[in-house]
Amino acid sequence: MTGMARYNFKETEAKWQAAWADHRVFAAAADPARPKYYVLEMFPYPSGRIHMGHVRNYTLGDVVARHRRALGFNVLHPMGWDAFGLPAENAARDSKIHPATWTYDNIANMRAELRRMGLSLDWEREIATCHPGYYGHQQRLFLEFLAAGLVYRKEAFVNWDPVDQTVLANEQVIDGKGWRSGAPVEKRKLSQWFLKITAYAEELLDALKTLDRWPEKVRLMQENWIGRSSGAEVRFKIQGRPEPLTIFTTRPDTLFGASFLAISPDHALADELAKADPKLKAFIAECRARGTSEAAIEAAEKLGYDTGLKAAHPFLTGKTLPVYVANFVLIDYGSGAIFGCPAHDQRDLDFARKYKLPVIPVVCPPGEDAATFKVGDVAYTENGTIINSEFLNGLDVETAKQEVGKRLGAIGTGHPTTVWRLRDWLVSRQRYWGCPIPVIHCEACGIVPVPFKDLPVRLPDDVTFERPGNPLDHHPTWKHVNCPACGKPARRETDTFDTFVDSSWYFARYCSPRADQPVIKAEGDYWLAVDQYIGGVEHAILHLLYSRFFMRAMKKTGHVSIDEPFAGLFTQGMVCHESYRSNDGRWLYPEDVTKRDDGTAVETATGQLVAIGRREVMSKSKKNVVAPAAIIDTYGADTARLFMLSDSPPERDLEWTEAGVDGAWRYINRLWRLVDEPKVALPAASEPKPAKLSPAAEAVWRGAHKTIAAVSESLAEFRFNVAVAQIRTLTNDLEALDGKGPGEAWALRQGLDTAVRLIGPMIPHIAEELWHKLGHTEMLCNEPWPKADPALLVDETVTVAVQVNGKLRATVALPRDASEAQAREVALAQPNVTTAMGGKPPRKVIVVPNRIINIVV
RNA sequence: GCCCGCUUGGCGGAAUGGUAGACGCAACGGACUUAAAAUCCGUAGGCCCUUUACCGGGCCGUCCCGGUUCAAGUCCGGGAGCGGGCACCA
Numbered sequence: 001m002t003g004m005a006r007y008n009f010k011e012t013e014a015k016w017q018a019a020w021a022d023h024r025v026f027a028a029a030a031d032p033a034r035p036k037y038y039v040l041e042m043f044p045y046p047s048g049r050i051h052m053g054h055v056r057n058y059t060l061g062d063v064v065a066r067h068r069r070a071l072g073f074n075v076l077h078p079m080g081w082d083a084f085g086l087p088a089e090n091a092a093r094d095s096k097i098h099p100a101t102w103t104y105d106n107i108a109n110m111r112a113e114l115r116r117m118g119l120s121l122d123w124e125r126e127i128a129t130c131h132p133g134y135y136g137h138q139q140r141l142f143l144e145f146l147a148a149g150l151v152y153r154k155e156a157f158v159n160w161d162p163v164d165q166t167v168l169a170n171e172q173v174i175d176g177k178g179w180r181s182g183a184p185v186e187k188r189k190l191s192q193w194f195l196k197i198t199a200y201a202e203e204l205l206d207a208l209k210t211l212d213r214w215p216e217k218v219r220l221m222q223e224n225w226i227g228r229s230s231g232a233e234v235r236f237k238i239q240g241r242p243e244p245l246t247i248f249t250t251r252p253d254t255l256f257g258a259s260f261l262a263i264s265p266d267h268a269l270a271d272e273l274a275k276a277d278p279k280l281k282a283f284i285a286e287c288r289a290r291g292t293s294e295a296a297i298e299a300a301e302k303l304g305y306d307t308g309l310k311a312a313h314p315f316l317t318g319k320t321l322p323v324y325v326a327n328f329v330l331i332d333y334g335s336g337a338i339f340g341c342p343a344h345d346q347r348d349l350d351f352a353r354k355y356k357l358p359v360i361p362v363v364c365p366p367g368e369d370a371a372t373f374k375v376g377d378v379a380y381t382e383n384g385t386i387i388n389s390e391f392l393n394g395l396d397v398e399t400a401k402q403e404v405g406k407r408l409g410a411i412g413t414g415h416p417t418t419v420w421r422l423r424d425w426l427v428s429r430q431r432y433w434g435c436p437i438p439v440i441h442c443e444a445c446g447i448v449p450v451p452f453k454d455l456p457v458r459l460p461d462d463v464t465f466e467r468p469g470n471p472l473d474h475h476p477t478w479k480h481v482n483c484p485a486c487g488k489p490a491r492r493e494t495d496t497f498d499t500f501v502d503s504s505w506y507f508a509r510y511c512s513p514r515a516d517q518p519v520i521k522a523e524g525d526y527w528l529a530v531d532q533y534i535g536g537v538e539h540a541i542l543h544l545l546y547s548r549f550f551m552r553a554m555k556k557t558g559h560v561s562i563d564e565p566f567a568g569l570f571t572q573g574m575v576c577h578e579s580y581r582s583n584d585g586r587w588l589y590p591e592d593v594t595k596r597d598d599g600t601a602v603e604t605a606t607g608q609l610v611a612i613g614r615r616e617v618m619s620k621s622k623k624n625v626v627a628p629a630a631i632i633d634t635y636g637a638d639t640a641r642l643f644m645l646s647d648s649p650p651e652r653d654l655e656w657t658e659a660g661v662d663g664a665w666r667y668i669n670r671l672w673r674l675v676d677e678p679k680v681a682l683p684a685a686s687e688p689k690p691a692k693l694s695p696a697a698e699a700v701w702r703g704a705h706k707t708i709a710a711v712s713e714s715l716a717e718f719r720f721n722v723a724v725a726q727i728r729t730l731t732n733d734l735e736a737l738d739g740k741g742p743g744e745a746w747a748l749r750q751g752l753d754t755a756v757r758l759i760g761p762m763i764p765h766i767a768e769e770l771w772h773k774l775g776h777t778e779m780l781c782n783e784p785w786p787k788a789d790p791a792l793l794v795d796e797t798v799t800v801a802v803q804v805n806g807k808l809r810a811t812v813a814l815p816r817d818a819s820e821a822q823a824r825e826v827a828l829a830q831p832n833v834t835t836a837m838g839g840k841p842p843r844k845v846i847v848v849p850n851r852i853i854n855i856v857v
Numbered sequence: 858g859c860c861c862g863c864u865u866g867g868c869g870g871a872a873u874g875g876u877a878g879a880c881g882c883a884a885c886g887g888a889c890u891u892a893a894a895a896u897c898c899g900u901a902g903g904c905c906c907u908u909u910a911c912c913g914g915g916c917c918g919u920c921c922c923g924g925u926u927c928a929a930g931u932c933c934g935g936g937a938g939c940g941g942g943c944a945c946c947a
Contacts, residue, residue, distance in 0.1 A: 006895085220861060221942055229946075249947060262947090302945080328945040338947045346858085347945065421946060540942080647869045647881060655869070659882055667881090669895090722871070725880035732880090801876040806928045808876055832914085846927050852875045854927050 007672035009636030013765040017118055025781055026120045028076040030526040037073035038527050039065040040507055042535030042543075043080045046106040046128075047087065050113045052575040052618055052656060053536065055628045059644045059762075060572055060720070061534045062119045066761035067715050069120065070785035076527050078510040079114065079121045081107050083130035084499045088433045093465040099433040100461070103130055113629055117637045118765050120781065125513045129502035130433070134509060136456025137518040138501065139438035143449045144557040146439075150196045153447065156426060157266060157288075157331070160188035165469035166430045167192075187288045193428040193437060193495065197549045201226055201420040203563075204548055213568035215651075218540040225541050227421025232405050233335065234414040236261060236311040239320065245269065245311060248334030248419055252408070253400035254341040256389035257362035259352060261311050262304060262326035264336040270325045273307055280305055280325060287327040302351045303327045314413045315390060326351065334419045346379040362389045363397060425546065427498045432463055432471040434496030442483035442490040451484050457492070470494055503543055504550035507533075507565060517559075524560045529567045537571040544569070570718055573653040579613035579624040582606075587623040591630070595658075615655050626656055638763035639665045645720040645762050668766055671731060671759070675752055675770045680739035682749040685775050694741030701747045702792045703733050704754040709788040711758045720762070727759050749774070757786055802827045803854040804836040812853075820847045827853040 020026060030036070041061035044054055065077040081103075088099035095102075107128060114121075127134050145151045159168040163181035167190065178185055197204075205226045208219045231250035238245055247261060263270055265287040274281040283305040303326065310320040321339070328347065329338055342352035343361040352359055363384040364370045370387045386392040391407070392400045408414030428437060436457040438450040450457055460478045463471040472478060472494040483490035505518070511527045512520035529551075544566070551565045580588040582603055594604045601610050618625045631640045643664040648654040693701065707730040714723035734751045737744055752774060760767040760780050771780040794816060800823065802810040810830040814823055824845050827833060837857050844856040 217861065217942085224860065224943055227943090227946070231947080247947085251947080326945095328947090330946065333946045340947085345947070347947080419946085421943090537941085649870080652863095652869095657869090657882075660869080663882060666895095673896090721869090722880085725871070728880055799876080803875085803928070806875095806926095811876060835914095844927065846875095848875060848928095852928080854875080856927050 007669050007676075007766065009638065009668075009765070012769045013116070013118060013637055016765045016768045017115065019768075019779070020118075020120070020781065021123075023779070024124075025779065026075075026077065026122050027124050028074065028078075028122045030523055031074050032526060034074040035072070036076065036527055037065075037068040037532075038076045038507075038530045039068065039532045040078070040510075040530045040534070042533070042539060043082050043503070043506060044110065045082045045085060045087075046103055046110055048106040048109055050110050050628050052626060052628055054114075055117065055640055056572055056575055056644045056650075056654065057534060057536070058114065058117060058119055059641045060570070060650055060718075061532075062117075062641075062764075063645065063715065063720060063761040064532050064534070065120050066764060066781060067785070069781070070761070070783065072784065075120075076125075076510070077119075077121055078125040078127075078513075079119070079123065080125075080127035080506060080510070081110075081129065082499065082503050082506070083107065083128040084135075084434045084496075084502055086431065086433070089431065089465065092433075098461070100130065103128075103433075113632075116629075116632050117641070120764070125510050127506065127509055127513050129435070129499075129506060132456040132458050133514070134506075135435040135502070137509070138435050138497070138505070139450070139455050139457055140452060141505065141518055141554065141557070141559070142497075142501075143438060143452070145195065145553050146449060148553070148557055150199065150553050150556070151193065152196065152424075153191055153193050155189050156192045156194075157187045158190050158192065158426070159185045160190070161185055163468065167428075192426050194424040195427055195501075195549070195553075197425045197546070198420060198422055200549055200552050201228075201422050203552065204422075204545065207548075207564060211564065211567075211569070214566075215569065215571055218537070218544070218569060218571060221540045222545055225422065225545065228418060229421070230416070230418050232401075232408060232414055233417045234314060234339065234408060236314065236321070236339075236413075238323065239310045239312065241309070244413070245323070245337055246335045247337040247339050248417070249339060251341065251344065251397075251401070252404040252414075252416075253386060253389075253392065253395075253397050254344045254362050255313075255315065255339070255404055256392065257341040257343050257360045258313065258321055258339040259342055259357045259360060260322050260324055260340045260348075260355075262324045262329050262338050262340055262351075264329040264331040265325055265327060266331035267325070267329075267336045269337075270307075273309075273325075277307075280307065283325060287325075302347065302354065304351060304355055306355070314408065314411065322357070324355075332423055333421070342379065343375045344379055344381055346381070349375065349377075349379040360388060362387055362392075425498075425500075425549070427501055428495035429498055430470040430473070430494070431496050432459070432465075434499060435502060436472070437493045437495050437497060439493045440481055440483060440490045441493065442486060442488065444488060445483055445485040445490075448483055448485045448490070454484070472496070500542060500546050504546045505554065507547070508551075508554065508560060518554070519559050521559070521561075528560060529562050529565050532568040532570065533566040534570045534572060536574070540571065570650070572650050573648065574617045576615045576653050576655045577618050577624040577626060577657075578615050579622045581611045581613060583608055583610075587621070589623045590626055590658075617653070618656070631661065635661060635665050636668075636765070638766050639668055642668065642724070642763050646724050647721055649721050650718055667728065667731075668763065670735070671755070671770065672766065674731060674734060675756070675773050678739070678748065678752075679737075680745045680748065682752070682774070683746050685749065685753065687746060687749070690743040690746050693743035693747065696737055696741055697743040697747035700733055700737050700744075700751050702795070703730060704747075704751045705788045705792040707758065708754060708786050709793055712785070712788070715761070723758075724762065727755055730755050730758075754786060756780070757783065798850045800827075800850065801852045802830060802833055803852060804833055805856060806854060807836070809833045809836045814850075816850060818849075820849075823847050823849075823853055827855065 039061055041057045065075050069075045083103050088103050091097050091102045092099045161168050161178035161181050161183055163183040164178060168178055205228055208222055211219060229250050231248060232252040233246055233248055235244035235246050265284040270284060274284055304324040307323045307325060309323040311323055313319040340348035340351060342349040342359040344363055359375055361373050361375050363380060364373050364387045365380055365384045383397045386395045386400045392403060405416035436459060438457045440448045440450060442448050460475055463475055465471060467474055479492040479494050481490055481492050507530050508519045508524055511523040547565045551560060552563050554560045555563060580593045582588055588603055588610060592604055593601050593610055595601045601612055602608060603610050643661050646664060707726050710726045711723045734748060737748055739745050739748055756767050756770045768780045796816055797813050798816050799811050800814050801808055802812055810832045812826050824847060840857040842855045842857055846854040
């Protein structure tokens with residue numbers, strides 16, 4: 001026996017990683033003569049270690065990249081770092097490490113870990129968003145957007161943490177409190193920078209229809225997020241005031257049912273009235289103090305304050321409506337003011353009951369009597385016949401909406417309009433570790449852009465994190481500059497960009513990562529758009545929407561020629577694991593737990609029984625994490641990759657199990673032995689097909705071609721788990737072949753070549769090694785994808801199922817494409833079939849060629 | 858509240874409207890071994906019939922109810938459970 005020498009993954013993986021790097025196999029270059037394919041996985045935040053989610057993400061991308069490469073595409077597959085962000089500042093505060101040091105050290109660690117995965121990446125294009133060579137170009141883009149009218153600065157209410165003295169993103173406000181300080185968050189009006197994403201609201205919505213290689217789910221989420229509402233704007237005259245009050249409604253048909261108007265506490269009119277009305281002022285303050293969290297809103301009562309103002313109904317002479325300030329009216333949706341129609345809107349109804357306002361039904365449900373129809377505790381929001389509404393009476397809701405629109409236009413008090421849920425993108429953050437916003441505030445000149453020649457505006461290195469607030473603002477000298485326009489002393493903007501800005505164009509920068517402009521046009525025109533983008537569904541809205549906006553803005557400013565950055569999108573599932581908890585409530589890492597045969601588990605160190613929790617997404621807080629580095633040490637990258645691809649479809653969550661990893665490892669060793677210790681001497685690769693093949697050899701040979709066809713299709717459809725299963729079936733068949741019959745050695749070699757070639761994108765190191773063991777001299781990663789011979793995909797004899805009344809009674813072997821008469825005859829001759837027919841004559845026989853025969857009696 | 862998705866053996870999952878359970882994990886029986894690991898062979902949805910055994914056969918079965926069809930895991934309608942997105946959006 002040659003011995004069960006196990007496959008030495010350490011040596012092999014290192015060897016091929018070095019070979020690929022030495023030959024610059026994956027370095028991409030634009031070549032207009034070849035079709036391109038741009039594969040991209042969402043770049044990681046450099047937290048310090050790669051996690052299983054990364055392993056899954058990059059494995060999926062690598063399979064696509066290597067497969068496309070084999071199909072003859074010029075593949076671009078780059079990697080970089082989403083390197084700005086708050087954790088670096090927290091590290092600085094907590095551990096006194098400079099954010100830059102922390103970040104670059106983490107990048108070095110993670111790059112080393114990623115390299116061990118054997119990914120077909122072009123590392124020469126690596127970028128980090130915290131590098132001035134990246135963010136300087138981002139500053140230039142911002143200034144060009146500013147010049148193009150896509151940027152503005154305005155006062156906005158923001159979440160302000162009074163302890164940390166910083167603005168917080170909505171996601172950082174938990175139950176109305178700052179996530180770090182725990183202090184109640186205040187609403188503060190601050191001057192902030194905005195990108196005018198709403199300018200593209202309609203386009204961003206309409207273009208979703210063209211993204212036919214995006215998941216339906218993501219398109220829907222974006223559609224809801226952009227949120228188009230059609231309705232009407234109505235201008236109400238207010239008694240004693242020159243200016244009308246403009247409201248927005250989606251239900252202009254219910255205008256005759258209006259019983260009040262309500263404006264937001266943040267509305268300019270409320271502000272103005274509050275100056276003369278201390279009670280109103282107090283009411284507004286109370287509204288603002290209320291939490292913005294979901295729970296707070298749920299619990300919050302609908303509160304209103306009657307301003308005493310009276311608004312005139314546009315169509316009912318003499319009828320007036322009271323004007324309230326109400327806590328549930330949002331300032332930044334529509335016009336920040338509404339009319340309330342209690343009969344047909346639940347919230348308005350609740351409000352009306354509370355403040356004893358009239359409830360006037362104007363839509364009568366089908367089947368109800370208009371004279372007696374009343375609204376109780378539940379507003380009626382469905383379609384019906386309009387009543388109590390003058391010229392609208394008798395119309396349905398839709399027609400009435402149109403009619404009101406026309407009438408409002410005719411008397412000049414309103415018009416049909418569309419409003420959007422989408423808000424402009426607030427990009428300023430009071431943080432250090434981000435891209436500085438490149439403007440200068442001058443007393444005399446106002447906002448002055450930093451001249452291009454002075455870019456990048458670099459972050460200063462010498463900052464302190466002892467004081468709360470923005471270190472850039474505290475810096476003794478950084479912000480003091482002279483105005484580029486008038487030369488007088490001025491102040492540099494100390495806000496930095498939201499890190500979502502950094503990730504909104506990095507995929508374009510990869511096209512020309514060292515260029516002295518954001519994107520070299522020719523390079524971008526060749527490589528963009530990204531053909532296949534892969535990442536977590538958690539970015540389904542923000543990152544993807546911002547990037548779609550950025551491409552349009554970059555097109556407008558002449559940097560790219562496309563609107564849509566990602567032609568294809570795939571959202572992968574999460575990696576899950578059981579969680580373990582000790583008696584005393586400590587979470588335990590899987591590596592500190594020993595599973596026993598009876599299904600229970602103990603803490604290895606203490607022998608104490610531990611509670612096994614349900615499988616859930618791996619998270620540091622529950623310690624149900626497995627470090628990729630440890631798995632690669634023990635089993636190798638190929639095993640980790642194979643497990644990631646096996647079992648679960650990539651869009652679903654995957655449970656990481658030790659047993660599953662063992663299974664992948666076993667398969668890799670089987671594959672190794674199959675080539676390393678073949679049952680018979682393999683003929684040379686060039687050996688022609690022998691004249692005679694045994695039936696087993698014939699079956700394996702045909703099977704190899706069927707596998708090529710099936711795997712090619714599965715890979716194209718992202719059904720990697722199925723592709724793995726198909727290749728495993730082929731290798732099972734190869735193992736079963738004893739190799740002694742005529743042509744079997746030849747068929748075995750054909751099958752092995754095929755199996756190794758097909759599995760190459762998934763487990764590239766061992767595949768490369770086996771490919772050479774099989775006598776090939778080219779690197780597998782440079783070999784073309786095999787083609788299935790269509791003639792071998794169909795068998796001479798097919799097994800056809802025979803049903804009687806839809807129930808399977810027999811299977812029969814028939815020549816392929818046998819005549820219907822022959823099929824029928826053979827089927828009816830089956831003893832089992834005649835028994836099932838019970839002596840009755842067939843009423844009908846359905847013959848689906850090569851598949852099924854159904855006899856109806 | 859609005860919108861969306863999912864539900865198949867002990868588990869992950871396969872299945873162009875056409876033979877449900879491919880492939881794997883776990884399990885069980887056996888071989889090899891002093892032993893273990895590794896490896897190999899075999900069993901395997903449930904219930905039942907036939908048989909010494911093999912071979913065979915029947916009924917049920919893809920969350921539930923109903924429908925379309927020669928034929929439904931798959932299509933249509935209704936419901937339940939689980940999961941996700943948005944949410945005081947006028």
